[in-house]
Amino acid sequence: MAADLYETYTVTLVAAMLLAKSVFGPESPWVAFPLLLGGVSIIASIIGTYFVKLGANNYIMGALYKGLAVSGVLAAAAFYFVSQWFVSQLGADAAATGGFTAGSIFGTALIGLALTGLIVWITEYYTAKEFRPVRTIAKASLTGHGTNVIAGLAMSMEATALPVLTIVAAIMGAYWLGGGFAGNSASGLFAIALSAVSMLSMTGIVVAIDSYGPITDNAGGIAEMSGLPQSVRDVTDPLDAVGNTTKAVTKGYAIGSAGLAALVLFAEYSRELAHKAAGAVAFDLSDPLVIAGLFLGGLIPYYYGGRLMLAVGRAAGGVGRSAASVPRNSGHHGRHGQAPVRQVRGHRDPVGDQGNDDPGASPGRCPGRRGLCHGSQGPGRTPDRLDPDRPVPGHRHDL
Numbered sequence: 254m255a256a257d258l259y260e261t262y263t264v265t266l267v268a269a270m271l272l273a274k275s276v277f278g279p280e281s282p283w284v285a286f287p288l289l290l291g292g293v294s295i296i297a298s299i300i301g302t303y304f305v306k307l308g309a310n311n312y313i314m315g316a317l318y319k320g321l322a323v324s325g326v327l328a329a330a331a332f333y334f335v336s337q338w339f340v341s342q343l344g345a346d347a348a349a350t351g352g353f354t355a356g357s358i359f360g361t362a363l364i365g366l367a368l369t370g371l372i373v374w375i376t377e378y379y380t381a382k383e384f385r386p387v388r389t390i391a392k393a394s395l396t397g398h399g400t401n402v403i404a405g406l407a408m409s410m411e412a413t414a415l416p417v418l419t420i421v422a423a424i425m426g427a428y429w430l431g432g433g434f435a436g437n438s439a440s441g442l443f444a445i446a447l448s449a450v451s452m453l454s455m456t457g458i459v460v461a462i463d464s465y466g467p468i469t470d471n472a473g474g475i476a477e478m479s480g481l482p483q484s485v486r487d488v489t490d491p492l493d494a495v496g497n498t499t500k501a502v503t504k505g506y507a508i509g510s511a512g513l514a515a516l517v518l519f520a521e522y523s524r525e526l527a528h529k530a531a532g533a534v535a536f537d538l539s540d541p542l543v544i545a546g547l548f549l550g551g552l553i554p555y556y557y558g559g560r561l562m563l564a565v566g567r568a569a570g571g572v573g574r575s576a577a578s579v580p581r582n583s584g585h586h587g588r589h590g591q592a593p594v595r596q597v598r599g600h601r602d603p604v605g606d607q608g609n610d611d612p613g614a615s616p617g618r619c620p621g622r623r624g625l626c627h628g629s630q631g632p633g634r635t636p637d638r639l640d641p642d643r644p645v646p647g648h649r650h651d652l
Contacts (some may be wrong), residue, residue: 258460258507262453265514266291269446272521275528276439277351283443286339287450290362293335294454297327301458313495314377317462321373324458325366332362332451351440357430361444364430365451368423368509369459372416376505379412380498386412416505420512423448442520449513463503466496 266287273283301324307316336358343349379386386408393404427448428434433441473489527534536543 258453258456258503258510261507261511261514262291262456265446265449265453265510265517268514268517268521269443269450272443272446272517272524275521275524276443277349281349282339282342283351287447289335289339290332290447290450291454293331294324294328294451295457297324297331298455298457298461300324300327302461305461313492314381314498317465317499318373321370321455321458321462324455325370328451328454329363329366332366333359336362351443352432352437353440353444357432357444358447360430361427361447362451364423364427365448365453365513366455368419368448368513369452369455369506371419372505372509373502375412375415375419376502377498379408380501382494416509420509424513424516439524442517445513445520446517449510449517452513453510459503459506462499466500466503469493469496 269287270284273281273286277283301320301322303320304323305316305320307313308319336355340350340353340355340358378384381387382391390401390404390408394401424445427444428441431437431441431444433444469489469492473486473493476485476489523534523536538544
């Protein structure tokens with residue numbers, strides 16, 4: 254559950270620390286500064302969880318967003334004091350500060366927090382049932398499957414615009430605050446890294462919100478499979494719809510943070526490669542090696558994603574076939590009061606000759622099989638009930 258967020262958070266922290274080492278030197282206090290931002294934000298996320306409470310309107314997403322908003326405000330306040338204290342420790346040496354001021358550091362941190370809020374809002378707009386995109390898809394479903402697919406694809410393509418524009422604006426704003434447009438590209442890249450760390454520092458509260466989705470999804474599935482009355486489903490279905498939104502919010506947050514993290518990783522990779530090669534390294538799109546690398550890099554996630562999906566499909570098919578091959582009994586209880594289950598079409602009832610529709614079969618024998626069925630009455634045997642733990646020949650019991 255949202256394990257990719259923790260991986261992205263860790264990678265971004267390490268990349269920001271390595272970039273600080275490359276820009277300011279291995280002994281610079283900047284190397285540990287990303288950890289300081291993450292540490293204070295963890296405390297803010299813990300405090301924010303205590304503010305997740307339903308209001309008078311019983312708006313579930315509002316209760317969850319209340320905790321996120323409180324965590325963001327507390328983190329922003331903490332970032333302000335941390336920035337002031339950190340700059341005061343560096344002194345007035347321009348080489349030590351790298352051109353940063355307390356205001357610029359705080360500004361880059363605010364960009365990361367603002368990007369978190371905007372990505373969450375955009376994701377809810379495109380996935381919540383109260384807004385135009387979902388209602389458009391639902392309206393298209395009334396006229397058939399084809400229009401439903403067309404509307405779904407159209408909305409999914411439209412949904413990429415606002416997140417991309419938001420991420421681009423955040424990158425440009427952080428680069429400007431770091432002095433990148435003034436000629437200090439290294440500090441500009443480090444400012445982007447600080448924005449990425451600030452955004453990912455909210456991972457704790459975001460994953461807490463994401464955990465709501467699987468819980469409500471499982472509750473709805475249990476209610477449906479256990480045959481509970483419709484009144485129960487009337488309660489679980491709206492909760493399940495909100496759970497789908499929370500899961501989508503987490504994915505949107507992960508994609509936005511991964512965009513910033515990818516830039517930070519590539520910047521550090523380029524600087525380290527230039528250092529190892531003892532010269533400048535240019536990534537020119539007119540270079541056929543660069544184009545070939547882009548094509549191969551774009552191929553990898555699609556190829557392995559397809560292979561993984563096929564593996565999941567084969568596993569699901571195996572589970573379905575195994576479940577269908579298990580004999581089922583109608584009207585009889587197993588040991589310890591086990592509930593009766595329905596008989597699968599094509600399987601003989603294993604208890605006695607009940608359900609034996611072969612007029613040529615002798616009592617107590619299963620046609621096409623050697624010996625007596627379970628529980629059949631034969632020489633030296635007494636009737637017994639079906640043992641659910643005893644395998645039936647010819648059937649798979651490998652689940």
